[in-house]
Amino acid sequence: MRTLFTAELSELAEDLIAMSQHVDSAITRAAEALLTENVELAQTVIADDAKLDDLERIVDERCVMLIAQQQPVGLDLRTLVTSLRISAGLERMGDLAQHIAEAARRAYPGSATPDSHREIFEAMCVAAKQTSSEVVELMQNRDLNVAARIVSDDDTLDDLHSKAYGLLLSDEYTGSTQETLDIALLSRYFERFGDHAVNVSRRIVYLVTGDHTGHHASI
């Protein structure tokens, strides 16, 4: 029985890794679509989000089934409940990648990243892609140093978000209302993407160490 349960937990871990890889692919394509005004690529991100939702449902159903069948306690129970939280966080990261792709699609054939903020969004795309590939890495190898890098990328995204808004409110900014809207929302999507990556990574750390720091790491 125990062997079977171990196999089930390992499949669950694989499903979560698959979700994180899906998010990584989505944000990478969304960032590319945003910076190159590639509407077809944006469209693939939007169309693929349903797959991530399906994965989330599969993970959730597996967790609940395992709790019901195996009646786990201790570490096993912690793993299952924390997995439910991780799947919700990854699903939300996928939604944000989709929102970024939608902004790129809406602006097409124009750009949703006006010249005034081009460099900031280029840097945001780099940081977001980095953070999502680190989430995949953390899922796979549970190396706590990777979790620290995710927090650092989130700090970068927070700084860039402040910079984007500061620039919007500066005297030299002369963009249209549509541009202001695009910048305000896109910047917030990237900032939230970083927040969710940190929350997901804290939960993974909690699985590994049993330690959670801060509210969002709570099971």
Place this chain on the structure above:
Amino acid sequence: MRTLFTAELSELAEDLIAMSQHVDSAITRAAEALLTENVELAQTVIADDAKLDDLERIVDERCVMLIAQQQPVGLDLRTLVTSLRISAGLERMGDLAQHIAEAARRAYPGSATPDSHREIFEAMCVAAKQTSSEVVELMQNRDLNVAARIVSDDDTLDDLHSKAYGLLLSDEYTGSTQETLDIALLSRYFERFGDHAVNVSRRIVYLVTGDHTGHHASI
């Protein structure tokens, strides 16, 4: 043993009702603070959010403890796992009320709701307060008609959100960038508040009927 478990489940339900009442109080005060430029009131919403976070943690710990100790199956397990989801949704609604209060505080002594959008935000405040009081009602009496009203309020908030953005992009809009930012973000906070209310209500309906419609109602 069963009697004790029933008592524990009933306490859990009380905690969730307390969370929903907290959200209702927070959005009511945030809306008032927003429309009357009352910075002290906004401050109370911001300061109180930590209490909601504490309540969420208490609910989550109770759910996990009950799963571990009682090894529930069937309806009991469904109740516990769904309660975890409901607490996360209510916590997020509280965050959004806090963001609205923060916008009111930032704009003080000015208003974060410029004249151009005043009526829209007044209507948003009405709909948001209504939806949060309906969530409390649904938690207390599990009347499915209330769930339908929550969906209808969410439709209202979606319409108002579209209207707010449409007006921003219309020729007659002449607001400053700061005003555009305030309107864009506040409108989105209200729209998201409605979305989370619908998700929470779907989960409650799922508890009552065992039926979930659409992705977000999944456990």
